[in-house]
Amino acid sequence: xxxxxxxxxxxxxxxxxxxxxxxxxxxxxxxxxxxxxxxxxxxxxxxxxxxxxxxxxxxxxxxxxxxxxxxxxxxxxxxxxxxxxxxxxxxxxxxxxxxxxxxxxxxxxxxxxxxxxxxxxxxxxxxxxxxxxxxxxxxxxxxxxxxxxxxxxxxxxxxxxxxxxxxxxxxxxxxxxxxxxxxxxxxxxxxxxxxxxxxxxxxxxxxxxxxxxxxxxxxxxxxxxxxxxxxxxxxxxxxxxxxxxxxxxxxxxxxxxxxxxxxxxxxxxxxxxxxxxxxxxxxxxxxxxxxxxxxxxxxxxxxxxxxxxxxxxxxxxxxxxxxxxxxxxxxxxxxxxxxxxxxxxxxxxx
Amino acid sequence: xxxxxxxxxxxxxxxxxxxxxxxxxxxxxxxxxxxxxxxxxxxxxxxxxxxxxxxxxxxxxxxxxxxxxxxxxxxxxxxxxxxxxx
Numbered sequence: 001x002x003x004x005x006x007x008x009x010x011x012x013x014x015x016x017x018x019x020x021x022x023x024x025x026x027x028x029x030x031x032x033x034x035x036x037x038x039x040x041x042x043x044x045x046x047x048x049x050x051x052x053x054x055x056x057x058x059x060x061x062x063x064x065x066x067x068x069x070x071x072x073x074x075x076x077x078x079x080x081x082x083x084x085x086x087x088x089x090x091x092x093x094x095x096x097x098x099x100x101x102x103x104x105x106x107x108x109x110x111x112x113x114x115x116x117x118x119x120x121x122x123x124x125x126x127x128x129x130x131x132x133x134x135x136x137x138x139x140x141x142x143x144x145x146x147x148x149x150x151x152x153x154x155x156x157x158x159x160x161x162x163x164x165x166x167x168x169x170x171x172x173x174x175x176x177x178x179x180x181x182x183x184x185x186x187x188x189x190x191x192x193x194x195x196x197x198x199x200x201x202x203x204x205x206x207x208x209x210x211x212x213x214x215x216x217x218x219x220x221x222x223x224x225x226x227x228x229x230x231x232x233x234x235x236x237x238x239x240x241x242x243x244x245x246x247x248x249x250x251x252x253x254x255x256x257x258x259x260x261x262x263x264x265x266x267x268x269x270x271x272x273x274x275x276x277x278x279x280x281x282x283x284x285x286x287x288x289x290x291x292x293x294x295x296x297x298x299x300x301x302x303x304x305x306x307x308x309x310x311x312x313x314x315x316x317x318x319x320x321x322x323x324x325x326x327x328x329x330x331x332x333x334x335x336x337x338x339x340x341x342x343x344x345x346x347x348x349x350x
Numbered sequence: 351x352x353x354x355x356x357x358x359x360x361x362x363x364x365x366x367x368x369x370x371x372x373x374x375x376x377x378x379x380x381x382x383x384x385x386x387x388x389x390x391x392x393x394x395x396x397x398x399x400x401x402x403x404x405x406x407x408x409x410x411x412x413x414x415x416x417x418x419x420x421x422x423x424x425x426x427x428x429x430x431x432x433x434x435x436x
Binding site for chain 1: 358369
């Protein structure tokens with residue numbers, strides 16, 4: 001049966017469902033479950049081998065987008081072209097690196113009828129890895145100390161201050177645990193080449209890894225909070241399995257963050273609980289996490305709620321979810337004809 | 351000495367702590383004792399029941415009980431008991 005959302009056309013990025021997955025596919029699953037299968041999903045991809053492009057049961061059509069380094073002009077031009085073909089209702093960007101541009105062009109997108117629900121540039125900046133410790137201090141949130149690295153010469157200062165092991169992180173993605181100077185230097189070089197400056201050295205906190213997916217209302221409160229304990233972690237530090245848990249302290253932490261920032265839209269808190277039960281925020285991601293479908297399966301469909309909010313609906317806060325709900329990720333060899341890959345590569349559309 | 355209220359147990363001995371996400375596999379005996387503890391049965395009654403049903407002497411049962419409680423504490427399955435000293 002068609003829902004009132006039938007015919008909505010929603011653009012989603014992050015179709016890279018690989019071993020370091022983007023959230024796009026999980027977001028799409030949640031959207032279809034929450035808004036009905038008769039919505040139209042437009043995938044946005046940066047590379048022709050992003051697996052989601054070829055998941056035709058989830059993605060109706062995919063368009064290639066210019067890389068974020070091409071700037072806001074190129075992005076707006078491309079999205080205007082796509083909108084002329086598709087008449088987009090809303091877009092959910094799912095990459096940290098593209099958010100800056102999307103936030104800047106959000107008013108222009110609205111003028112052509114495309115809604116978004118994004119934090120402000122100031123909100124984006126405040127939780128940046130390079131600013132996180134300062135933000136934590138200011139708002140009484142426990143954040144491990146860090147050191148911003150702008151050259152290899154900064155490393156000895158960082159290690160003197162933070163000791164080993166320490167975590168070397170890229171500006172947007174990737175992190176390595178370094179146990180000595182050689183490992184730290186190698187990680188620094190890889191991350192500066194991939195993501196630019198600063199590379200961040202963060203004090204290593206030993207403990208249990210917990211993530212919280214949340215949806216900020218933009219007024220200092222949250223509409224949804226779902227905590228997940230990682231049960232299986234890949235070499236890249238990604239959750240390959242996890243379980244929803246119930247802990248008041250985690251909910252309070254997310255509420256404290258929303259109160260401090262008045263965050264609008266999706267975000268994820270990455271947390272370590274140490275042996276003394278202290279909660280350290282090691283990262284705050286300004287978007288849905290790749291495991292967001294678990295939140296929907298547990299009873300809080302954040303992507304669907306975000307779309308409703310972007311359309312001006314009054315969305316009531318969720319007040320419960322199912323604990324003990326597990327996700328177990330898997331890999332799947334998808335077979336596609338070379339013609340499809342060729343079409344995507346040559347024309348930037350499929 | 352109380353088991354946390356929200357601990358989920360199953361008949362086959364599976365134990366899940368929804369606050370931490372930890373899960374444990376116990377045997378059937380563990381499951382029976384946990385259910386009794388969750389229902390507020392006091393340790394003396396649980397031990398008396400075990401002595402009645404199984405071929406075990408009281409001294410051995412006391413040692414095993416202490417070990418059991420240590421395991422529950424380590425697994426973070428017990429309610430914290432606050433001491434109100436003078």
